[in-house]
Amino acid sequence: MRARRLRAGLRGWGGVGAMAVVCALAALLALLLPAARSHHDGGTGGRGAARGGQARAGEECADPEKQTLSPSGADGPTIEAIRNREGGKRKLVVGVDQNSYRWGYRDPNGGTSGKLEGFDIDLVHRIAEDILGDPDAVQFKAIPTDQRIPAIRQGRVDMVVRTMTISCDRLRDVAFSAPYFRTGQQVLAPKSSPVTGYDDTLAGKRVCTAEGSTANAVLTAARKANELPASTDISTTVPNQLDCLVRLQLGRVDAVVTDGALAASQAAQDPTVELKGEPFTTDFYGVAMHRDADDLVRRVNRILVDYHEDTANGWQRSYGRWLSATLGRDPAASKPPTPLYLREN
Known part of the structure; x- marks a missing residue:
């Protein structure tokens, strides 16, 4: 797999003050989302690294x-x-x-x-x-x-x-x-964080993903395959990806895993965070x-x-x-x- 390094030196969106506006707006608009969540389909994405997990889902795919x-x-x-x-x-x-x-x-x-x-x-x-x-x-x-x-x-x-x-x-x-x-899955964390990417530096860290996302499926599969450090906490899931960024800003999690393209946009919103390491899926x-x-x-x-x-x-x-x-x-x-x-x- 050819992995490319997404740029970490991204232009901000007005710093923390502007981000507060974005988060407040997102929270307000979230109230307008459809409330019906009684049925939750198991529509999660497969493993992306060389799409190994996806291949395991069925040889025909x-x-x-x-x-x-x-x-x-x-x-x-x-x-x-x-x-x-x-x-x-x-x-x-x-x-x-x-x-x-x-x-x-x-x-x-x-x-x-x-x-x-x-x-x-x-x-x-x-x-x-x-x-x-x-x-x-x-x-x-x-x-x-x-x-x-x-x-x-x-x-x-x-x-x-x-x-x-x-x-x-x-x-x-x-x-x-x-x-x-x-795109590809990538790690987002504070610039000051010792996390360097999808590697052993995630040991002891709390990682956030969105429910039903490919990132969540990838980490769940990695946990079952013992490909993540045993101490990495992947229990934090949220309905929307932006909620992970908010939790990261509040210090409730240590890192976020999501599509690199989305992570780059989130880093542009908040100049205190950056992409860590290479994308680890395609x-x-x-x-x-x-x-x-x-x-x-x-x-x-x-x-x-x-x-x-x-x-x-x-x-x-x-x-x-x-x-x-x-x-x-x-x-x-x-x-x-x-x-x-x-x-x-």
């Missing part, structure tokens, strides 16, 4: 990012149902995050009417434009990390575009598009949809082909606008591989 349908522009029952919604309900309903800086978040300087924006949000607008002819024909639903799969399976959303890693375990519950971003984000929505999966895959090829207003432009400040100007390491469409039905 050694490369989950390739298990998707070939692109097509044809309409089908799922797309027709979306288009047949009447009046103000004629929108694409999408599960997103609203507090992941530069991915899906509300600008704290935008007031109470601040719109959602970020890399994932740009992609959502592109999908809505293709399917409904209007990039703003979207109903955004903010959902916690641990509610992404239940929201799809229960029909509360048409899709989830929320830094969601494609994994074999999740493919049992939902369908994914081809990858639209490459993961890919995909658009998640209902397993039976074949026409929608094919359509999204076709949209992604166009999105990557559109250098003026597509993937490249969105990366430059939102992510170049935290991940570097060269997007090569973040681009997904040429897609393969190995799922037949």
Whole structure:
């Protein structure tokens, strides 16, 4: 696996004062999240380091990012149902995050009417434009990390575009598009911390992950395989990834494990923390949809082909606008591989 070092010397977002505003806003908006959490699907991601754990989930799924349908522009029952919604309900309903800086978040300087924006949000607008002819024909639903799969399976959303890693375990519950971003799990800790990465320096440390996240699945699998120091405490889990950063700031945990791309954005929010060590997995984000929505999966895959090829207003432009400040100007390491469409039905 080719691991790259994400930049630790990141530009801050106004220091601790601004971060307090972000956290307060996130706490307020969290009250608006759907309260229904009675059903918790076991939709966790698989092990990412060389995707060994994912391969163990089933030999037929050694490369989950390739298990998707070939692109097509044809309409089908799922797309027709979306288009047949009447009046103000004629929108694409999408599960997103609203507090992941530069991915899906509300600008704290935008007031109470601040719109959602970020890399994932740009992609959502592109999908809505293709399917409904209007990039703003979207109903955004903010959902916690641990509610992404239940929201799809229960029909509360048409899709989830929320830094969601494609994994074999999740493919049992939902369908994914081809990858639209490459990342990997990484450790985030205070700059003054003796933690140096995903290694023995985590001994005796309290590590936070989000419920239902790939990071949580990776650490759980590592614990079962005795690949973590026995004294590493991984019991702290939270509904949303930003909650881990808040706990880190409050000193309630010593480190956070999450996708390196998200960790870089969190380090940009708080200049007192930094990425530690190299990414220790290779993961890919995909658009998640209902397993039976074949026409929608094919359509999204076709949209992604166009999105990557559109250098003026597509993937490249969105990366430059939102992510170049935290991940570097060269997007090569973040681009997904040429897609393969190995799922037949």
